[in-house]
Amino acid sequence: MSSSQCSPVVPQELMVEILSRVPVKDLMRLRCISKWLNTLVFDPTFVKLHLQKSSKNTHILLTFRDYENDESxxxxxxxxxxxxxxxxxSTVDVCHRFNHDYTILGVCNGLVCLQDSYRGDEFEEYWVQFWNPSTRLMGEDSPHIRIRSGDHNYPYLFMFGFGYDDWSDSCWRNTLTCDAFPALSxxxxxxxxxxxxxxxPKCGPGYRWGTVTINELEIFSYDLKNEKCRYLSMPDGLSEVPSDVPVLEVLKGCLCLSHHQxxxxxxxxxREFGVAKSWTLLLNxxxxxxxIRVLHGLPALPVILCLSQNDDVMLLASYDTAEFILYNKKDNSIDGRELFNDDKFFFFSYxxxxxxVLPYRN
Structure with missing residues (x-):
């Protein structure tokens, strides 16, 4: 019996199914084995299949600003x-330092959206670039948005966001024009x-935080798929305006709000997006x-970096002590503290x- 008769043949469909569960790092290494594998890895259908099979809520992208050679x-x-x-x-020490002063707009489907800008006397320009940390591929600059410098006198008259409409494969799409509203983020x-x-939404430009009332504080939400805007209510337990502007972020796929009280x-x-009654007190x-010291009545607000799978342990970053704090909510105790270099700041997690997913058109 010949060796060809003994060798099992794995159907291509089964091979694709198996490979869709292989980590990105290993798939990138496998590309050199054959032309078929090299083509498969970036095939749009396979990319979508692999994304669907990828584990959710198991990885974090930690971002921060770092001073090096008098440059941030x-x-x-x-x-x-x-x-x-x-x-x-140790995780912070193993990082990618951008060689340009980008602003990170957000993370979606494994892509990081980087914003760059130019500010002149007559106009300002903004553009973005996409980066995939897993494949280490970087896209090209997007078309530039130009705004005359005199067209706005309120810092947050225009905002940026990065998201994905899974009903459309278009990279760019025109959306509706929303009514202007003073944003805090x-x-x-x-x-x-x-x-x-x-x-x-009920305050105009030039507001002072000290004059804001609790019924004026809301969350403006824009639906990318249906192109509709609405306002989400704040937690019922938020009975008074915090002493400083709250921080709105995402934690384990849920909207999260942190503040001083x-x-x-x-x-x-x-817990359930858009449902006001699903607001849950996670930590107090x-x-x-x-x-953490309280100086002049106002401490440095800690930053939430991640939450354990069972929601019992939370990792915080404290600028006051330049420490990572591992707080056990179940036992109301600190499980550990680790120092980080005080030249690192503006920690944020996604x-x-x-x-x-490619950061450019294939």
Whole structure:
């Protein structure tokens, strides 16, 4: 019997199914084995299949600004949730430092949206570029948006956001023009096909935070698929305006709001997007318990970086002590603290999925 008769033949459909479950890093290495594999890895149908099979809520993209040689640049560290919880300082050390002063607008389907800009006396220009940390591929500059410098006198008259409409494969699409509203956050938080900004719809430009009332604080939400806008209610337990502007972000695929409340750090999470009753108090801990100083009545607001799978343990970054704090909500105790270099600041985290999505048209 010949060897060809003994060799099993794996159907191509089965091969594709198996490969769709292989991590991105390994797939990139396999490209050199054959022309078929090299073509398959970036085939649009396979890319979508691989994205569907990729594990969700297991990876984080940690971003921060870092001073080096008297120059500040954004850095990004893609990492597993487990590694970040157990070795946060080591995770930060293994990062990608951008060679240009980008602003990170958001993360979606494994792509990072980087914004660049030019500001002159007569006009301002803005453009974006996409980067895939898993494949290490970078796209080209997008078309530029030009705005005359005299067209606005309010800092947040225009906002940016990065999201994805899974009903359309178009890279760019015209959307409706929304009514103007004073936003408290420049970059939209992307959740369930919606971009969200903290806003003051009942206040005009030139507001003072000290004069804001609780009924004026809302979340402006834009539906990318249906091209509709609406306002989401704040948590019912938020009975007074926080002493400082709250932070709106995404945690494990849910909208999350963190703020000061007296001498405590408070975190809310919207378990079911768009449902006001699903707002849940995730954390209410005193700064004393976190060992964070309160100077002049206002502490440095900690930053939420990630939450364990069972929601019991939360990793925070404290600028006051330049430490990562591992806080156990179940036991109301600190499980660990790790120092980070004080030349690192503006920590932020994004839900991240390892993908083969190209940062440019194939």
């Amino acid at each position: 640049r954004y850095c990004a560290a893609p990492c597993s949730l487990q590694n970040l919880l157990h070795n946060p300082s 420049v970059h939209g938080a992307y959740v369930c096909g919606h971009l969200n900004w903290l806003a003051l 007296g001498t405590c750090f408070v975190v809310w999470i919207m 801990v005193s700064y004393e318990d976190l060992h 839900d991240f999925v390892q993908s083969l």
